[in-house]
Amino acid sequence: MQLCRCDCPSACPSGTIRRVRSQVLPPRQPSPSRLDGRPNQAHQILGRQLRLLRESRGMSAAGAGLGIAASKSKISRIECGQIGVAETDLHRMLEMYAVTEPHQREALLRFVRELSQPQWWHDDRTVLGGSLCSYLILESLAQHIRTYEVRFVPGLLQTPAYAEAVIRLRYTDTTEIDRRVRVRMQRQKEILRGRTPRLWALVDKAALSEAFPGEKVMREQIEFLRQVSWLPSVSLQVLPSGAGGRRGIGNSFSILRQTITNLSDVVYIEHIGDPLFLDTTAASDPYRQAMEELALEAGKPADTMAELDDALARLGKP
Template identity: 30%
Template sequence: MPAGGRPTVRSRRLGGALRKYREAAKLDQQHAADHIVGSKAKISRIESGQVTARPGDVRLLLELYGVEDPEVYRQLEQLARDSNKRGWWVNYPWALEPEYADYVTLESDATYIRTWQPLYMPGLLQTDGYIQALLEAGVKAPTSEAVERATAGRRERRKAIEQDGARYAAVVWEPVITAPMPSVQVHRDQLLHLLNVAQRRNVTLQVLPLSEWQAAHRASHFVMFSFGAEPAPEAVAFDSTTSTVFVEDLEDMAKHAEIFEELRSAALTPTQTLSFLREQIASLTDSEREAE
């Protein structure tokens, strides 16, 4: 059974993939159960993520379903091995809420992350100063310990897109960049960080101009995750006021992918975005000199 007695995001991904291949092969759960000398109930629990299939069973099922792509075998067998794998976040008890753990698991497993953010700096691009400013803007003033926990956790999460990490593409609306922040220092440090990260080989950053109002209102915000060589999204997440919502419906994911491509088309190119960031940094520096 997945750790904690509940489906994990990895066990759900594995089960969903196996169900997809079984249905494509037009076989029922009893066929699958007979092939691995198990029960129909076991196949049902595997496909729902309630239990994790063993790598050997995964291989047998894929053979039964007529899957020939060796990359599919590799990915799903690895997913079976990793379903109960403990990540860095187990050392942060405050980060073990199920939804947070699921989100960070998706983030750490992904080969391609795409995000649209019209209001906040994307999480994986936030500096420590920006995170602290967000916390201080909350209803309850954070303790120094809470700030340190949050920034330490975010530093761990940022490793997902460090050089040669997951491919990462972010589109942010212009006010995220230009709107005043609590201090010029926080603002400039954040933009300098963006400028640096945006020049990594695996990162693409684009700013959507303020004038592109219609494109900016196609969706509030979201993060898409892909896990293989193909860019097709396999999970979408977005925050509500009190929780994180995960979307795994194929039609919904395809719609989010379509919206993201529309946003990218309407946004400044990556090269134009770098120039835009440099202009904003220079403007902040000039304004700070004038204030002295």
């Protein structure tokens, strides 16, 4: 851990210790992202990338501020994710930081647009919370999505009935459940309708064996997996039951490969409380390695259809 280098007035999201002017810290307040649905983590990840670009040019925050006719404080707040960055300011920053490769410039501009413009989930943001809203933005920007689910079929591959059964395990309000199911189905539509991003999903065989939503729902779910496994943008592998546990992997997680060259894979780990985002190479590499090890233990994608057929056979005839 080290002291924050960006002089931000509140907690810096870069995994560093914040600077404090007093020995006494104020009482911890509820996370704003949980109150207003602001995608704070996504803002922070963009801000860190802009800071790295600035530092790569040996430029101070004050110097960058002069370049966009702003103060050092504004640059610091942008880099800490406390405020957004306007497209006009981003264009100037990219010129100052000598980012000339068109693909990289467009990737950063798209990131800013995703953060500044209302998205399809905008009306549900206060129900979803800022962490999930951040994930939805990062998911929409990803080149590749790799996902591992400990017990259930991965969320992006769930049917509406299966998704509702899973969501009901945690939530009780009917309206909230309906909204969360609707968002999950729209996520699926956004991801599966094109060739990018590519989705690589590892399904625990136990998830195909447990008919907790009921046999009818499970049969429908397995049939859907059979359909999507043919999509060119989807790679689906079935893990032996308990493979993750034997390797000490107790949480579901997803790995998002971004189009921005210098940005590490972003690992998203689900918890009962706030989910965890890991966006540095040191933090995300163990999960990338774990995913690759699980993939080696799983059946090949070419064998997935046989696994799904076996799962259907075990359910018996409808």
